[in-house]
Amino acid sequence: MKKILQNLINGDISVEEAEKMLKTMQIVELxxxxxxxxxxxxxxxxxxxxxxxxxxxxxxxxxxxxxxxxxxxxxxxxxxxxxxxxxxxxxxxxxxxxxxxxxxxxxxxxxxDGEIEKQGKIGIITAGTSDVPVAEEARVVAEEAGCEVLTSYDVGVAGIHRLFHQIRRMIEEDVKALIVVAGMEGALPSVVAGLVDVPVIGVPTSVGYGVGAGGFTALNAMLQSCAPGIAVVNIDNGFGAAVFASTIVKQIDRKGQ
Structure with a gap:
């Protein structure tokens, strides 16, 4: 962009040529x-x-x-x-x-090509160990977006006593958003949202069988949650959850400057 504008200032290209180059430079065809x-x-x-x-x-x-x-x-x-x-x-x-x-x-x-400076924190929680691959996708993407990530895996509602210490730890660490990954009945995001004052992004996974096969039961449960403060992404969409969470964190960080 700087090169195009410099060529325009130098008179090497016309305004029309510069406009065309700026419009097309964002797309590279292979x-x-x-x-x-x-x-x-x-x-x-x-x-x-x-x-x-x-x-x-x-x-x-x-x-x-x-x-x-x-x-x-x-x-x-x-x-x-x-x-x-x-x-x-x-x-x-x-x-x-x-x-x-x-x-x-x-x-x-x-x-x-080197490490990225981290700013702002995101927490990622999974209901079960089978949900970890989706959570790991979210973690890698969130870190690549420049966020510090805290994780806690396998703390679902089947053993809900495991959850509270992990939530306390993340709140004490001042996470700005929580990504909660769950399959089966997809209940965990609702539980978490009822305990915290930060945005919760629910990620249904395709882990399940019978009526839960394919993740649609978890998706519907999260969409139907009675706990406010939950946004839900598509089934197995750890990438989308991480980008959404990092966008929230960056906006908060920008406003705090």
Whole structure:
């Protein structure tokens, strides 16, 4: 953007040319299979992530390499087998100073160029151990968004005595939002929302069987909650919960400055 504006000031391009370049610079086209939204970070505060499901390995490699030209890269829903297949083919990025950090449970690959300064805290709670993969997706994304994350896993309503100490710890640590991940009957976000004065983001998971299969019972229970202060994202959407929570934290931090 600075280069375009400088060329305009220098008289190297016209106003019309500058306008066209500014409109098109936010989209990078890769052949006929991908259009990268390079301006999303400026518009929304969080850069475009690469969703790995459904992408052929050669396509995924090209997208990763193009995104890496602009900085850190986050690839979600990347199965371990596919990661093992592409790891060597993108190893040239490590020669450029990038580090690979793959989280098998979260199915996320982070290609990073250093550590991010943390500001603001988010708490993540899961009902059961089976909900941890979705929670880990939320944790990695929230940390990549620049938030410090506190976690407490397997503290659901089946043994509710486990929950209270963990909530007390997070409130004492001054978390600004809580992500609560639960499958089965999805009761935990309602319980948590009745105990805290910070926003609660409920994440239903597809953990369950019988009438709870696929996560729809948990989703409906969270949407029907009688406890105020809950927002609910889609089933297994740890990514969306983390971006929403980090947006809340950043707004609070901005107002406090």
């Amino acid at each position: 052949e006929d299979f991908a259009k990268l939204d390079t301006g999303r970070d400026l518009r929304t505060g969080f850069p475009e992530a690469i969703f790995a499901e459904g992408k052929e390995e050669p396509e995924l490699i090209k997208i990763i390499e193009e995104c890496a030209k602009r900085g850190r890269v986050l690839i979600t829903r990347l199965e371990e087998t596919k990661y093992n297949n592409i790891e060597e083919k993108i190893s040239n990025l490590q020669n450029d100073g990038y580090e690979f950090e793959y989280n098998r449970k979260a199915r996320i690959l982070l290609i990073k």
